[in-house]
Amino acid sequence: MATLTIQTAATPVGELPEMPIDPPLIRDGRPIARGAILTQSADQLVSSGLWTCEPGQFEWTFAWDEFIHALEGEVEIVEEGTDRPVVLRPGDMAHFPRGMQTRWNVKRRLKKFFVLRTPEPLPV
Secondary structure, eight states: OOOOOOOOOOOOOSOOOBOOOOGGGEEEEOOOEEEEEEEEOTTSSEEEEEEEEOSEEEEEEOSSEEEEEEEEEEEEEEETTOOOEEEEOTTOEEEEOTTOEEEEEEEEEEEEEEEEEOSSOOOO
16 A cells, blocks of 8 residues: 655746747737746646746647736736636635636736646656
8 A cells, every 4th residue: 555645846936947848829018937846746647836927928728727816917818709707816816627728817927827738647
């Protein structure tokens, strides 16, 4: 039987590692993204971490289920096929189902805590 252990991670100090958005997905501005996975389940199907993004607009299709908690900034997200923006600010939380297509407009530098549930193990 596997031994259960509590994972902990300190909040990183300084800039997070680069986690660039694929250039063809960028629609406007310079949405420079940085992030890090900080904890992960033993089966590598659930991961959590921090992500930041500078102002700009880009398209994103979720390859996993993602839960977020906005810590700083402001972002307007529109689900493909709708004209209804969802605005997230510090303290707001959201869930994006796997396969959802979205357009992101980062208005003020965004920092979020995220939890991913991937269909396959995500090696880090």
